[in-house]
Amino acid sequence: MSISEKQIQTGYDYAKEIYGQYGVDIDAAMEKAAKLPVSMHCWQADDVIGCEGAEGGATDGLATTGNYPGRARNADEIRQDADMAMSMIPGAHKFNLHASYAELHGKKIDRDAYTIAEFQSWVDWAKEKNIGLDFNPTYFGHPMVKDGFTLSSPDENVRKFWIEHGKRCREIGKSFAEQLGKTCVINYWMPDGYKDTPADTAAPRQRMIDALDQTFAEKIDENLVLEAVESKLFALGLESYTVGSHELMMGYALTRGKLLTLDAGHFHPTEVISAKISACMQFLPKMLLHVSRGVRWDSDHVITLDDELQNIMGEIVRNGYDERVCVALDFFDASINRVAAWVIGVRNAQKALLKAYLEPTKLLRDAENDVDYTKRLAMMEEIKTLPFSAVWDAYCCKQNVPVGDAWIGQLKQYEKDVMSKR
Ligand code: RNT
Ligand code: ZN
Helix, strand or coil, X not given: CCCCHHHHHHHHHHHHHHHHHCCCCHHHHHHHHCCCCEEEEHHHCCCCCCCCCCCCCCCCCCCCCCCCCCCCCCHHHHHHHHHHHHCCCCCCEXXXXXXXXXXXXXXXXXHHHCCHHHHHHHHHHHHHHCCEEEEECCCCCCCCCECCECCCCCCHHHHHHHHHHHHHHHHHHHHHHHHHCCCEEEEECCCCEECCCCCCCCHHHHHHHHHHHHHCCCCCCCCCXXXXXXXXXXXXXXXXXXXXXXXXXXXXXXXXXXXXEEECCCCCCCCCHHHCHHHHCCCCCCEEEEXXXXXXXXXXXXXXXXXXXXXXXXXXXXXXXXXXXXXXXXXXXXXXXXXXXXXXXHHHHHHHHHHHHCCCHHHHHHHHHCCCHHHHHHHHHHHCCXXXXXXXXXXXXXXXXXXXXXXXXXXXXXXXXXXHHC
């Protein structure tokens, strides 16, 4: 199935009129959607394995399932796959790196000694693409994760190692920002916790706070680097207790002037992060979202265009948080083509964002202020079936990326020519 330029134009004209009747300017919506960067995570490419060698991987609370062929085996292949994916996704991109994607070029360097040199190829690549880089220290998949603990380990040497890693990562993130001229968001997630019931829940939390304080001791220019701490309910194998719980990380972010990261998979299954954003934003200047999709647990499924994704983008846009909430994606599925997983997920994030900008929020809020909840609900439901697909197609066309399902054929060709030969 392919959509002709004439069909796209017809759809655009129709959508322009219909949305216009609701007071929505579809061109302005497309322009705004194209400005908000969605940070595409490197770790979908290779099942969170990284580039350091045999040691890395999705362990210590993380798990990737599936073994679809064609996984990127090194940084060059990840970049090649990311180039392919980004050529099929509209909107503003950023790329999100983990420290475990360091390129060591045969040298023996550990994570507490990483410098920008191990990431320079990533920077050169990002510069060529004119995109910013975000960053994450990697507190997992490493022998210094001792009995499930990193920054909050009772062992001082373990803590020291990870504090130093965090400091190195700040330097690297700063260099990303300086070289690329774009803010680097650094996210700190530590898996630390216990599989079974602890006798002391307080001490590890005290140690975690102290270790984070030491990591962040040196002031950093916030025009270059924004730092966020990510909370979690539990991790695989660490089900009973997580040091970096929501309350701990929220308290830390608030008292230390850091960003709080809310990951869509990190709460009880009946809780949604879309419901938390405007509450947290009353107190926090900025936040980072890890847009993910948990199925029954923090399974990190590819994000679909579901209600929660739409609500997340809706909350950002209708509350005017575009400049204050950073959007990053966090999913990893190894049971389907990994580049397709990226394209499906990131296109969905972009769809939800564009759809959020197309919402006639004023009409809905007017009804609400008039206490006309009948009209509010009726309107909300009618809005769902406005001709969004026509705007999306026009948007993709304008951004020179495949319209409709045309990308699937291109992806299959890439799979045949490139990925299947790995
Ligand atoms: C883990 C956190 C964390 C990781 C990435 C790889 O549960 O969500 O953000 O997924 O850093
Ligand atoms: Zn996350």
